[in-house]
Amino acid sequence: MKNKKWLSAIGDADEKYVAESDPAAPARRKVSWQKNTVIAAGFLLILTLLNVYLFAPIRQKAPDVSRYADSEYYGIIQKMNAYYYKPSPYKNNFERLWMKLGNMFGGAKAEDGMNNASGSDLSGSYEEITDNQTAGVTEGDRIKRSDRYIYYLDGEMLCVYTIAGEDSEQIARFDFSTVRELTNFSRYLEKWEMYLSADCKTVTVMAPYYSSTEREAKVAVLSLDVTDPYAIYVKNKTFVDGSYISSRLLSDGELLLMTHYQANELNYSDASTFVPQIGTGGQEAPLLAEDIVYPDILTGTYYTVLSKFDAAAHEYTDSMAFLSYSAEVYVSAEHIFTMRTYSDKTGDGNRITAKSMTDISVIAYRGDDFSYLGSLSVNGSVKDRYSLDEYEGVLRVVTTTSERTYEERAGEELVDDVVSSLISFDFIPTSANLYLFRLSDRTKIGEVIAFAPPGESVQSVRFDKNAAYVCTSLVLSDPVFFFDLSDPSAITYKDTGTIDGYSSSLVLIGNGFLLGIGYGSSFSSLKCEIYKESETGVVSVDKYEIDNCTFSEYYKSYYIDRENALFGIGVIEHGNRGRSDGYLVLHFDGYELREVDFLKVFGAEHLKRGCYVDGYFYAFGENSFAVHKIFD
Amino acid sequence: MEDAKIVDLYFERDESAIVRTDEKYGAYCQSIAYAILSAEDEAEECKNDTYLRAWNAMPPERPSLLKAFLGKITRHLALDRYERNRAKKRDTAATVIWDEVCDSIPDVTSEPADGLALKEAVNTFLSSLKARERIVFLQRYFYFLPLATISRRNGMTEGALKVLLYRLRRKFKQHLEEKEIAL
Numbered sequence: 001m002k003n004k005k006w007l008s009a010i011g012d013a014d015e016k017y018v019a020e021s022d023p024a025a026p027a028r029r030k031v032s033w034q035k036n037t038v039i040a041a042g043f044l045l046i047l048t049l050l051n052v053y054l055f056a057p058i059r060q061k062a063p064d065v066s067r068y069a070d071s072e073y074y075g076i077i078q079k080m081n082a083y084y085y086k087p088s089p090y091k092n093n094f095e096r097l098w099m100k101l102g103n104m105f106g107g108a109k110a111e112d113g114m115n116n117a118s119g120s121d122l123s124g125s126y127e128e129i130t131d132n133q134t135a136g137v138t139e140g141d142r143i144k145r146s147d148r149y150i151y152y153l154d155g156e157m158l159c160v161y162t163i164a165g166e167d168s169e170q171i172a173r174f175d176f177s178t179v180r181e182l183t184n185f186s187r188y189l190e191k192w193e194m195y196l197s198a199d200c201k202t203v204t205v206m207a208p209y210y211s212s213t214e215r216e217a218k219v220a221v222l223s224l225d226v227t228d229p230y231a232i233y234v235k236n237k238t239f240v241d242g243s244y245i246s247s248r249l250l251s252d253g254e255l256l257l258m259t260h261y262q263a264n265e266l267n268y269s270d271a272s273t274f275v276p277q278i279g280t281g282g283q284e285a286p287l288l289a290e291d292i293v294y295p296d297i298l299t300g301t302y303y304t305v306l307s308k309f310d311a312a313a314h315e316y317t318d319s320m321a322f323l324s325y326s327a328e329v330y331v332s333a334e335h336i337f338t339m340r341t342y343s344d345k346t347g348d349g350n351r352i353t354a355k356s357m358t359d360i361s362v363i364a365y366r367g368d369d370f371s372y373l374g375s376l377s378v379n380g381s382v383k384d385r386y387s388l389d390e391y392e393g394v395l396r397v398v399t400t401t402s403e404r405t406y407e408e409r410a411g412e413e414l415v416d417d418v419v420s421s422l423i424s425f426d427f428i429p430t431s432a433n434l435y436l437f438r439l440s441d442r443t444k445i446g447e448v449i450a451f452a453p454p455g456e457s458v459q460s461v462r463f464d465k466n467a468a469y470v471c472t473s474l475v476l477s478d479p480v481f482f483f484d485l486s487d488p489s490a491i492t493y494k495d496t497g498t499i500d501g502y503s504s505s506l507v508l509i510g511n512g513f514l515l516g517i518g519y520g521s522s523f524s525s526l527k528c529e530i531y532k533e534s535e536t537g538v539v540s541v542d543k544y545e546i547d548n549c550t551f552s553e554y555y556k557s558y559y560i561d562r563e564n565a566l567f568g569i570g571v572i573e574h575g576n577r578g579r580s581d582g583y584l585v586l587h588f589d590g591y592e593l594r595e596v597d598f599l600k601v602f603g604a605e606h607l608k609r610g611c612y613v614d615g616y617f618y619a620f621g622e623n624s625f626a627v628h629k630i631f632d
Numbered sequence: 633m634e635d636a637k638i639v640d641l642y643f644e645r646d647e648s649a650i651v652r653t654d655e656k657y658g659a660y661c662q663s664i665a666y667a668i669l670s671a672e673d674e675a676e677e678c679k680n681d682t683y684l685r686a687w688n689a690m691p692p693e694r695p696s697l698l699k700a701f702l703g704k705i706t707r708h709l710a711l712d713r714y715e716r717n718r719a720k721k722r723d724t725a726a727t728v729i730w731d732e733v734c735d736s737i738p739d740v741t742s743e744p745a746d747g748l749a750l751k752e753a754v755n756t757f758l759s760s761l762k763a764r765e766r767i768v769f770l771q772r773y774f775y776f777l778p779l780a781t782i783s784r785r786n787g788m789t790e791g792a793l794k795v796l797l798y799r800l801r802r803k804f805k806q807h808l809e810e811k812e813i814a815l
Contacts, residue, residue: 002815007711009751186806210739259810264812406694428696550788550792574787604799
């Protein structure tokens with residue numbers, strides 16, 4: 001039975017409506033109702049009650065929650081109450097039943113309302129190899145290194161390798177399945193990532209898992225003492241609630257970015273069922289209402305929760321939550337930007353046009369506490385955190401605009417779940433916009449509207465000081481745009497014109513060159529292309545392509561070494577070159593982008609990692625490691 | 633005829649809308665139903681039922697992508713019919729896919745999630761996938777295409793495709809568990 005539900009979910013169907021699609025079901029109800037009506041007609045009392053039932057106005061207000069007025073969460077309770085309440089399109093039960101009967105005779109399925117409207121000597125010194133989005137804000141990854149050792153998360157093993165060229169070897173491993181608290185649960189190994197402390201004595205692993213006993217997603221924050229790689233041990237372990245989005249390493253602890261979902265059984269008398277629980281070791285407590293930001297109209301009842309966490313002390317130092325916000329979060333040097341996308345509806349009679357909009361909230365995080373500064377709105381939706389950038393007090397944002405048009409009739413329900421399930425797919429990309437906002441007062445100071453060809457959507461974005469680089473596409477063709485943002489009131493841009501494929505990631509590689517990594521002429525080809533700005537537009541300098549392969553689109557899995565102009569990417573070739581699984585290494589000499597090595601390592605493309613040290617390239621995969629000398 | 637004009641015919645309650653729909657998307661709808669049912673006569677019936685559903689749905693609904701709109705209706709109808717056939721021990725090509733998803737049922741013991749939450753979870757999952765992943769995932773589990781067809785169309789070996797689909801099913805399961813969505 002669950003197989004059917006799984007497969008129905010892929011089609012966005014509601015299981016109960018599928019059951020109701022049995023043609024016999026409504027017919028039986030009709031006969032039963034008529035029969036009951038005939039019997040009721042014989043009894044005056046019953047007829048009176050029936051009349052009251054049929055013609056009494058249907059309550060058109062959400063349930064009264066005023067009894068919770070003393071609660072500090074009263075504002076949230078009101079919003080959730082409004083979110084879950086679906087007004088009836090009918091004046092009374094007579095009208096509702098009449099419409100149902102009409103639909104039955106018309107052959108359509110009757111539905112129950114319009115419910116779809118809506119450094120030490122041993123350890124060495126730290127070397128940064130993660131290409132962090134913001135300089136100085138360290139991101140976790142599956143690979144970290146000192147000048148002596150490379151640490152790689154391979155499944156549920158922390159593996160330690162020496163950096164010794166061809167004599168490199170794995171010298172130690174730590175098995176996380178031995179951590180008692182994780183033994184019996186689903187461990188989301190692909191989401192695990194880690195940090196190496198500046199003194200290279202501690203590895204902190206963020207280990208998301210699902211606790212089937214507590215019936216919720218959690219994260220184990222595990223601090224390992226790696227001072228002696230031959231004797232690694234867990235020195236701290238903390239278990240926090242929530243679904244892991246990401247994290248950052250701060251000077252005084254970790255910044256945790258999580259999603260919290262409300263409990264299945266909502267009880268407004270018990271804040272723990274609808275407000276994120278913050279705390280550790282059984283000391284969890286609902287977040288204070290003053291630390292929760294919520295919009296006027298909810299689009300979901302999940303929270304994006306920001307927390308400062310001191311893993312060494314096992315404690316939260318501050319938290320803040322954003323109700324109805326998405327899992328995309330951008331962290332600049334000074335601020336955190338959380339986002340929520342919703343639709344803005346405008347109508348002309350019954351014809352409704354819904355446009356995608358995004359609210360961006362700004363939070364200062366460098367002090368002791370989070371400080372909410374306010375929000376701003378832009379047209380369109382934001383693809384990912386790389387679509388935002390803060391530079392010299394100005395926030396730059398690139399969005400894909402999209403809209404949907406449909407007819408809306410008061411008093412008539414949508415015909416069935418199949419129809420209503422299409423709603424979320426119906427937003428059609430129209431173009432792309434670029435906005436500049438002064439952060440001090442969140443005033444818009446510049447914009448470029450509809451710069452992309454009609455119907456294209458944003459695939460990748462990068463910013464570099466006063467420049468922005470954007471790739472848009474319509475299926476498998478893309479222009480790449482170069483913007484000059486030095487004068488916000490007079491932004492200029494150039495583009496490549498339409499070329500084959502599109503870049504799912506853009507990488508700034510210095511000297512005015514931009515590397516695009518993405519698809520070539522088909523979805524089974526990898527294309528890496530170097531672009532440069534010319535006087536008249538943006539030109540391709542060189543490109544490297546492999547057909548019949550799959551590759552990682554996960555940015556952190558790329559090795560980006562601007563100093564040595566080396567780039568690595570996990571691939572699996574399906575052709576006849578006999579290479580199959582591996583990590584591809586490319587080098588750009590200013591004129592030509594060429595392959596310098598293909599190291600055979602195994603596993604999923606996005607889990608492979610690589611790094612270059614002193615003439616040697618090291619690659620890591622599932623239970624596999626390779627090192628080749630690539631430069632003298 | 634352009635999709636917008638066909639939709640206008642539905643709104644004008646012009647029965648030629650069904651003829652035009654059949655001319656343009658009949659084969660598409662039938663292929664979806666056939667992939668699930670493996671029986672020409674039943675696929676034909678599903679196709680005709682799809683038109684009836686579309687007639688009743690428009691108005692009020694004005695689909696922006698008429699083809700996808702019809703395809704979803706057909707799939708639902710065919711899946712319902714497949715389940716009834718399965719109860720009568722009548723296996724088809726879809727049986728393999730039916731059994732394939734056994735390893736992807738979320739290990740969540742709460743009450744089954746409501747449709748809105750499930751729809752949202754499916755959409756957020758699909759939006760998180762890479763384009764190629766999404767294509768092969770939906771070709772397999774929406775369109776019920778055979779592995780050989782998907783691998784050929786996407787330039788992959790069947791072995792690589794099986795591994796990719798396994799990872800995607802596991803990821804979908806994880807996604808549902810994180811959102812505490814039970815089936």
